[in-house]
Amino acid sequence: MYQNERVISHSSESALATNKVLRNTYALLSVTLLFSAVMAGVSMAMNMGFMANLVAFGGSIVLLWFVLPRTANSAAGIAVVFGITGLLGFGLGPILNTYLAMSNGGQVIMTALGGTGVIFLALSAYALTTKRDFSFLGGMLMVGFIVVLLAAVANIFMNIPALSLTISAVVILLMSGFILFDTSRIINGGETNYILATVSLYLSIYNIFVHLLHLLGALGGDD
Amino acid sequence: MEMWMKIMYAVLLGMMVLFLWPRAKHMIANTPKATGSDWKAVLIPLLGVVLFVMLLISMV
Numbered sequence: 001m002y003q004n005e006r007v008i009s010h011s012s013e014s015a016l017a018t019n020k021v022l023r024n025t026y027a028l029l030s031v032t033l034l035f036s037a038v039m040a041g042v043s044m045a046m047n048m049g050f051m052a053n054l055v056a057f058g059g060s061i062v063l064l065w066f067v068l069p070r071t072a073n074s075a076a077g078i079a080v081v082f083g084i085t086g087l088l089g090f091g092l093g094p095i096l097n098t099y100l101a102m103s104n105g106g107q108v109i110m111t112a113l114g115g116t117g118v119i120f121l122a123l124s125a126y127a128l129t130t131k132r133d134f135s136f137l138g139g140m141l142m143v144g145f146i147v148v149l150l151a152a153v154a155n156i157f158m159n160i161p162a163l164s165l166t167i168s169a170v171v172i173l174l175m176s177g178f179i180l181f182d183t184s185r186i187i188n189g190g191e192t193n194y195i196l197a198t199v200s201l202y203l204s205i206y207n208i209f210v211h212l213l214h215l216l217g218a219l220g221g222d223d
Numbered sequence: 224m225e226m227w228m229k230i231m232y233a234v235l236l237g238m239m240v241l242f243l244w245p246r247a248k249h250m251i252a253n254t255p256k257a258t259g260s261d262w263k264a265v266l267i268p269l270l271g272v273v274l275f276v277m278l279l280i281s282m283v
Binding site: 051057104107108112119126130132136138139140142143145146150156157169177180212215219220 | 242244247254257
C-alpha cells in the first residue's frame with residue numbers, strides 16, 4: 001500500500017516536472033521567436049547586406065557551441081538564448097529584403113511564416129497527444145543532417161539549383177523529424193533543461209522557415 | 224556572392240559538421256531500435272508535411 005502511494009507520488013512528481021519543462025520551453029520559445037522577428041525587422045530597416053548574415057551566422061554558431069553548453073544550467077543561459085535567436089533573426093534581414101524585392105515577395109514571406117507555424121503546431125500537437133517515444137529517430141536525423149550539411153557545402157561552389165531545392169526539401173523533412181524527436185524527449189523526460197529544449201525547437205522552426213521560403217520563392221509563380 | 228564569402232560559409236558549415244560528428248556517433252550507438260508501428264507513426268505526419276508544402280507551393 002505504502003509502496004503504491006510512493007509510486008503514484010513519484011509518477012505525479014515526474015509528470016509535474018515534465019509539464020514545467022514543457023511550459024517553460026514554450027514560453028521561452030514564443031518570446032525568443034518574437035525577439036528574433038523584431039531583430040529581423042531592425043536588420044531589414046537598416047538595409048543590411050549579406051555580410052550581416054554571415055557575421056550573425058558565425059556569431060550564433062560560436063554562442064551555440066562554446067557558450068551555451070557552459071551556461072545552460074544557469075540564468076545566464078537565457079541571455080545566451082536571446083543572443084543566438086537575436087543574431088539569427090538579424091541575419092534573416094538581408095534574405096527577407098531580397099524576397100521583398102520580388103513581385104510576390106510579401107506573399108511568399110507570409111506564406112512561409114504561416115506554413116512554418118502550421119507545421120510546428122501540428123507536429124507538436126501530434127507528439128503531445130500520441131505521447132510516443134520518438135527517440136529512435138535520433139541517429140537517423142543526425143546522420144541525415146550531416147549529409148545535408150556536406151551537400152550544402154558542395155553546393156556553395158557547384159551552384160546547382162536542383163540540388164539547392166533538394167537540400168531545402170530534405171531540411172524541412174529533417175527539421176519536422178527533429179520537432180517530433182525534441183518534443184517527445186521533453187514529454188518522456190529525456191530533456192529536462194528548458195533552455196536547451198528551446199534552442200533545439202527554435203533551430204528547427206528557423207530552418208523550416210528559411211527553407212520553406214527558398215522553396216516557395218523558387219517554385220511558386222513569380223509574375 | 225563573392226568567393227571569399229562562399230569560402231567563409233563553407234568553413235562555418237564545415238565547422239558544424241566537425242562539431243556534430245561526435246554527437247552523431249554517440250546518437251547512432253545509443254538509438255533504440257524502432258518497430259514497424261514506430262516508423263508508421265513518423266511517416267504519417269511527415270507525409271502530411273510533404274502534402275502541406277506542396278499545397279503552399281501551389282498557392283503562391
